[in-house]
Amino acid sequence: MIVIMKMDHTQEQSDAVIARVQELGLKPQTIHGESRSVIAVLGQVLPEYRDELATIDGVDEVLRVSKPYKLSSREVHPDDSVIELSNGVRVGGGRPVFMAGPCSIESEEQLWAAAKGVRAAGAHLLRGGAFKPRSSPYSFQGLGVPALKMLSAAGAEMGMPVITELLSVRDVDAVAQYSDVLQIGARNMQNFVLLEEAGKTGKTVMLKRGLAGTIEEWLLAAEYILSQDNPNVILCERGIRTFETATRNTLDLNAIALVKRLSHLPVISDPSHGTGKWYLVRPMSMASIAVGADGLMIEVHPNPDHALSDGAQSLTPANFAELADEARALAVAVGRPFAETSPALV
Numbered sequence: 373m374i375v376i377m378k379m380d381h382t383q384e385q386s387d388a389v390i391a392r393v394q395e396l397g398l399k400p401q402t403i404h405g406e407s408r409s410v411i412a413v414l415g416q417v418l419p420e421y422r423d424e425l426a427t428i429d430g431v432d433e434v435l436r437v438s439k440p441y442k443l444s445s446r447e448v449h450p451d452d453s454v455i456e457l458s459n460g461v462r463v464g465g466g467r468p469v470f471m472a473g474p475c476s477i478e479s480e481e482q483l484w485a486a487a488k489g490v491r492a493a494g495a496h497l498l499r500g501g502a503f504k505p506r507s508s509p510y511s512f513q514g515l516g517v518p519a520l521k522m523l524s525a526a527g528a529e530m531g532m533p534v535i536t537e538l539l540s541v542r543d544v545d546a547v548a549q550y551s552d553v554l555q556i557g558a559r560n561m562q563n564f565v566l567l568e569e570a571g572k573t574g575k576t577v578m579l580k581r582g583l584a585g586t587i588e589e590w591l592l593a594a595e596y597i598l599s600q601d602n603p604n605v606i607l608c609e610r611g612i613r614t615f616e617t618a619t620r621n622t623l624d625l626n627a628i629a630l631v632k633r634l635s636h637l638p639v640i641s642d643p644s645h646g647t648g649k650w651y652l653v654r655p656m657s658m659a660s661i662a663v664g665a666d667g668l669m670i671e672v673h674p675n676p677d678h679a680l681s682d683g684a685q686s687l688t689p690a691n692f693a694e695l696a697d698e699a700r701a702l703a704v705a706v707g708r709p710f711a712e713t714s715p716a717l718v
């Protein structure tokens with residue numbers, strides 16, 4: 373952190389800053405520039421010190437120099453994190469993966485049709501919602517624990533690790549029992565207690581970006597999980613809410629490219645929620661791979677027009693297979709080919 377003094381500050385005022393910095397147990401270092409004096413503050417700087425020092429007379433501005441997030445930052449971990457899941461699936465490190473499956477698990481039949489389709493098309497992870505965060509309490513809320521069991525059985529049978537949303541601290545044990553990856557949904561990005569509890573399970577956690585979450589808030593939220601001694605965190609850009617209403621959300625491709633630079637954590641793109649329209653999922657998948665995403669999360673339903681949630685943005689298995697072919701070709705062209713998958717088992 374650096375404290376920039378006003379042009380006309382007095383010696384007493386800079387002495388007061390130095391005294392307060394020392395009282396806080398930090399080391400002040402004064403740098404006299406040609407027109408300005410600044411005081412560098414070294415040590416473990418808490419975010420609240422910034423506001424406090426800014427109120428001292430003679431101070432013009434207080435600027436942060438190192439990032440407020442630490443464990444997720446490339447400053448402390450220059451190499452990409454690679455997360456190892458079951459069946460040899462690895463997320464991160466320059467080989468993208470597909471996570472695909474239905475928005476909600478609705479029945480055995482629906483789940484298996486989607487799972488077989490995405491597996492045959494080369495998906496690495498199977499997704500499916502059991503606890504659904506719906507805007508209306510009158511909408512389908514998910515089948516709960518029975519759906520977790522179906523998902524786990526389908527993943528095991530088809531040799532795919534599974535990912536499902538952990539909606540509440542109430543469900544931590546059940547979701548951790550049946551799922552390889554715990555998804556924290558956009559609406560819970562800043563549910564800090566949930567983040568801590570998810571982190572404590574030691575399972576891989578995929579943290580979606582909040583509807584109005586800034587990149588810094590997103591990385592700070594990841595910090596809550598990482599600080600539970602759990603290094604297995606994946607980030608997921610799923611679109612943010614903007615003034616635009618023609619699409620469900622605005623998939624922030626800037627964020628994917630920027631977060632890959634700021635952080636060592638894998639970044640997945642979710643063009644299904646990012647666009648809300650099935651016919652935009654393919655082009656935005658290509659764009660996501662081009663800007664550096666470590667994978668795609670795609671909603672796939674055997675009958676999107678009968679889906680109990682997110683049908684408008686769901687692909688049929690056949691459409692997903694076309695998308696996967698195109699994405700693989702593009703990934704080769706940009707020098708980051710998709711991770712291998714073993715041949716489909718069923």
Ligand code: PEP
Binds near residue numbers: 501505557559580610
């Ligand atoms: C989902 O993945 O089905 C979901 C609800 O996602 P989000 O939290 O991004 O809205």
Ligand code: MN
Binds near residue numbers: 475476671681682
């Ligand atoms: Mn959905």
